[in-house]
Amino acid sequence: MPTVSLKPALAYPKVRDISLRSLVKLLALVWLVVTLLPLLFVVFTSLKSQAETFDSPVWALPRQIDWSHYAAVLQGGILVYLRNSVWVVGMSIVLILAASSMAAYALARLEFRFNKTLFGLIVACMIVPIHITLVPIYLLTRSLGLYDTPFALIGPYVATSLPVSIFILTEFMRQIPRELEEAAKLDGCGPFAVFWKVFFPLSGPGLATVAIYNGIGLWNEFIFAYVLTSSPSNRTLPLALWDFQGEYASNIPAMLALVTLTSLPLIVAYAFGQERIVKGMMAGSLKG
Template sequence: MANLKSRFAKVRIGVPLLALIWLAITTAPFIFVVATSLKTQDETFSSPVWALPSRLYFGNYAAVLGGPYLTYFRNSAFVVGVSVLLIVIISAMAAYAFARLRFRLNKTLFALIVAGMIVPLHATLVPIYLLTRNLGLYDTPLALPGPYVALSLPVSIFILTEFMKQIPRELEEAAQLDGCGPFRIFWRIFFPLSGPGLATVAIYNGIGLWNEFIFAYMLTSTPEHRTLPLAVWDFQGQYSSNVPAMLAVVTLTSLPLIVAYAFGQERVIKGMMAGSLKG
């Protein structure tokens, strides 16, 4: 009995200790980035790497914000916002059809869509580039939402289909007795009840698209239409030896994701737990 209590005591101490160690490991890089971005260029090379700045220097942020950074930010907000909205609506409607509607090619089409998750990203680069060129969308605000939505739909449909299968059929049958058709049932019952799953899909895709680089680099060519990952790329060339300025760009680019996750983490966790516990 004493040995059992001793083991439980070690577990109670060990788990929080491991959590603190993991917290330190994950936050140390971000602390380093922020601290270095607040140093002058001379101090960066004359002081130890992990040393805190002797004084807070915001000139790096002023230089970044005085450039085209806000244009990059506006482009990212537009592209990601439009893409996530379309992903949520289209994937939810498709998931409802696969989860609840009975038609001949239901399983076959669902399997083909899920198979899209294993298609290598780089195998689509040339076809998407040529299609974007032929449609006259190259280097325009509408160059990126199309590929983003298409490449994000397979995993989003898969997540939401499994989620909607767990919604009680009694609600659907009651709505049918009230004279509701499939479209009204979807919008009045399935779409609202799928809120946790929709939030998970939205935040998951939003984070991924906010950081997407390869398509943004390939389908845009001017600063007027480029997104934030390319801002980091461009500032790396512009400030090739100015490390604090580059890290100021990284900090500003990361802040929207940190704020979004800080406010949405509870909803994401609930969505993930709901999808894993049901069924």
């Protein structure tokens, strides 16, 4: 009886897998180019002289690197905006991590009435447009005497970031083995000790995901900062473009130098933190 060779049949899936991987790599390369070109355009144009931006092609490299626009922007008070952004975003992230991690632990592991209902309400808050709260937040801020202070931004930033943060951490903490929790209880740990000694350390990837995710969003936040602050000494970095547009409106390289400086901290943070974001999201999505 003749034998049938299975080698050609087995070769087709391998060829198909190689073709699929090649296609994915090609699409990733195309997407890299699409996302990188605007950034390169901004950086190259910011290094041109003002006259060169008008008499040279748009995508031409600078004939001579001109750092004067960066010096002018740094001397124009951008460091004050940077200081405010670092302080406001940093304090907001600390409060978000503290509140959301404790709430997530309670929702993930503590048995109490209306647990699932409360979690559902928190998830439902994620679909509420945050800008519809702008007027009541503005009135509350004025009545509390916090208007035009950095503290005016911390409350709204924390409140609007909590739903998605609690959702991410709750799903993450549900995957932590119960054996660790039971071992801690046998050692005499109460609920808070279990949270602090077991769940909080083991939730490191999830906490990093929440911190980076919210940090990127709050760093770029504009509308609350614009409405709740008015003086340059209390405004955050996204408003630097708004406040400086009158001074540099006709100076395209200076405006793009300002865009580069405001984007640089975010690019650096994301470059170092993107792996933690992916790991945190994947860890929270796996069923243990």
